[in-house]
Amino acid sequence: xxxxxxxxxxxxxxxxxxxxxxxxxxxxxxxxxxxxxxxxxxxxxxxxxxxxxxxxxxxxxxxxxxxxxxxxxxxxxxxxxxxxxxxxxxxxxxxxxxxxxxxxxxxxxxxxxxxxxxxxxxxxxxxxxxxxxxxxxxxxxxxxxxxxxxxxxxxxxxxxxxxxxxxxxxxxxxxxxxxxxxxxxxxxxxxxxxxxxxxxxxxxxxxxxxxxxxxxxxxxxxxxxxxxxxxxxxxxxxxxxxxxxxxxxxxxxxxxxxxxxxxxxxxxxxxxxxxxxxxxxxxxxxxxxxxxxxxxxxxxxxxxxxxxxxxxxxxxxxxxxxxxxxxxxxxxxxxxxxxxxxxxxxxxxxxxxxxxxxxxxxxxxxxxxxxxxxxxxxxxxxxxxxxxxxxxx
Numbered sequence: 001x002x003x004x005x006x007x008x009x010x011x012x013x014x015x016x017x018x019x020x021x022x023x024x025x026x027x028x029x030x031x032x033x034x035x036x037x038x039x040x041x042x043x044x045x046x047x048x049x050x051x052x053x054x055x056x057x058x059x060x061x062x063x064x065x066x067x068x069x070x071x072x073x074x075x076x077x078x079x080x081x082x083x084x085x086x087x088x089x090x091x092x093x094x095x096x097x098x099x100x101x102x103x104x105x106x107x108x109x110x111x112x113x114x115x116x117x118x119x120x121x122x123x124x125x126x127x128x129x130x131x132x133x134x135x136x137x138x139x140x141x142x143x144x145x146x147x148x149x150x151x152x153x154x155x156x157x158x159x160x161x162x163x164x165x166x167x168x169x170x171x172x173x174x175x176x177x178x179x180x181x182x183x184x185x186x187x188x189x190x191x192x193x194x195x196x197x198x199x200x201x202x203x204x205x206x207x208x209x210x211x212x213x214x215x216x217x218x219x220x221x222x223x224x225x226x227x228x229x230x231x232x233x234x235x236x237x238x239x240x241x242x243x244x245x246x247x248x249x250x251x252x253x254x255x256x257x258x259x260x261x262x263x264x265x266x267x268x269x270x271x272x273x274x275x276x277x278x279x280x281x282x283x284x285x286x287x288x289x290x291x292x293x294x295x296x297x298x299x300x301x302x303x304x305x306x307x308x309x310x311x312x313x314x315x316x317x318x319x320x321x322x323x324x325x326x327x328x329x330x331x332x333x334x335x336x337x338x339x340x341x342x343x344x345x346x347x348x349x350x351x352x353x354x355x356x357x358x359x360x361x362x363x364x365x366x367x368x369x370x371x372x373x374x375x376x377x378x379x380x381x382x383x384x385x386x387x388x389x390x391x392x393x
Contacts, residue, residue, distance in 0.1 A: 002215045006262050008150050009139075009177040013251065017182050018141060021054035021091070024178040028137050030089035034082050035062040036102040041094040041143060046188045051093060051141065061085045066098040072122055072156040076115050078105035082136065092176075093141045095197065096148030103154030103174040104128055106135045123160045126167025130174065137177035143185045145194060145249055146287065147201030147257035149176060166280060172263050181254060183246040195237055195341040196287035198249060202229050202337060203271045203290050205256035205315070210301070210308040210375045211267035218259040218267055219311060226315025228252030230333060234340035269373040270380075271297045274388070277365035281357075284350045291343030292350075295335050296392040300384065302327035305377045347393045355393055362386035 010024060025033060033055050041047055042064030052059055063078050078101055082090060092102035107130045108118060122128055140149045152175045155168035186194065205225035208218050232248025260267045271294050278289035301307045309326045313319070316333040320326045338345070347353055362385040365371075374380075380388075 003264065004215050004217050004259065004262075005264060006259050007172070008175055008258070009179055011179050011181070011254065013181040013254065015182060015184050016050065018050050018054040018180050018185070021051070021139070021141075021180065022056050022058055024139065024180075025055070025058055025089055028089060028139075028177055030137060031058055032060045032085065032087050033058045033089045033091050033139075034060060034078075034085060034087035035091045035093055036066060036078055036105065037062065037064050037093040037098050038066045038095070039064050041098070044188055047093065047143060047185050050182075050184070051091075055091070060087055066094070066101045068097050070097050070100050070156045072104065072119060072128070072158045075101050075104040075108055075156055078102070079109040082109050087136065089137050089139060091139045091141060093143065095142070095144040095193075096146045099138070099140055099142070099148055099176070100154045100156060100168065102138050104156050104169050106138055106174065107131070107154070107169045107171070110135050119158065122156075122158060122167060123165050126165060128154070128156065128167070128169040130169050130171035135173050138174065140176040140179045141185065142179070142181065143189050144197035145186070145201045145253045146197040147204045147253050147260075149179055150254070150257045151175070151261040152263075153261060164280070175261070181250050183243070183250055186246060186250055187241050191239065192342075193285075196285040196291075196343060198229075198233050198236060198253070199287040199290045199294075199338060199341055199343055200275070201253040201256050202233060203275075203294055204260055204268060205229060205252070206294070206298075206312065206334065207269055207271055208256070208260055208267040209311045209315070210305075211269050211373050212375055213262070213265040213267050213373055214308070215259070221255045221258040223311060223315040225252045225255035226312070227317065229256065230316050230337060233337050237340035237342055266370060266373055268370050269375070270301060270371070270378070273365050273368035273370045274385075276368050276370070277361045278347070278350075278353075281361070281364070282350050282353045284344070288343050291338040291341065292345060292347055293388070293392050294338065295331050296388050298331050298334060299327075299391075300380070300388045301375075301378060302331075304380075305375050307375060347389065358386055358389045358393065362389055
């Protein structure tokens, strides 16, 4: 038995699909759009020109201030601008940071609480409350392959007394009301950034198959995602941005995240918890952290539970053998994709990480909010997690 409650926004894919942004905004009843993006994307004409054309006179302002740090103060400024220009839709363009800020800004703009009250609550609880009632719809136009688009989570950070506070907003109303995946826009993203983000999206497909919240529906989309990504990402890593490669990479990423973020839980767990613990405190992109840790995390997973290894093997197109042979084949495929993307392979390659930091990182991973979604029978201790980190060192 399973229950699958998932209502994503409209998904559009194809070259120049952003030309239809206005049409989707009309469907949503929105007439005044605020674009939320980062400075680099905001200054990239190859992205912004077709976006402006697609929005037409519905574009009222552009907020180009998002950063990878995703500060709650940035969300405050975006929300204030949305109110100032009377925007009735937020169009997030770029990577996961812009989408997270747009979601949190939508929640903040709808709140009757003061900014100081919202910040105080966030610093105390790591949560941004999402008020009852309607929110401004968020429309997503991704340019990276991290797979942060089909999600009801908006993550932000703040600094309190020198300590970093991480958290955000979580609500099904934060799922984007429409999503536009235009391969031409992904082509504008620098090679290193695109490849690192791809590992993050790729691992969503891997984890979806063994998560405690998996369903036959997410099994189907995740297996198909692995078929596409295991073919497309190595080509992407080689610098190939042909139509076929971009199709495999982009459509594979859409499928990898389909159903991952639902009201009854997430399908992300062990690898993403490790990725959070590593990337949040050190100078490495989350996709790079995933590239380092994924093979080691999977070896640990397979030593403890089945981990849906046969489904993973099906996704990678490798012939299953004994349980041990199947597990080894899956790990080799993950390493093949990681290496083709040119990502780091050892924690010691992270410049500002020391081996003495590993116990603290293990504590952080152990307390991550995604750990409860590990498969049944997998309950790693802090010591187990530190052992995986040392294997990856």
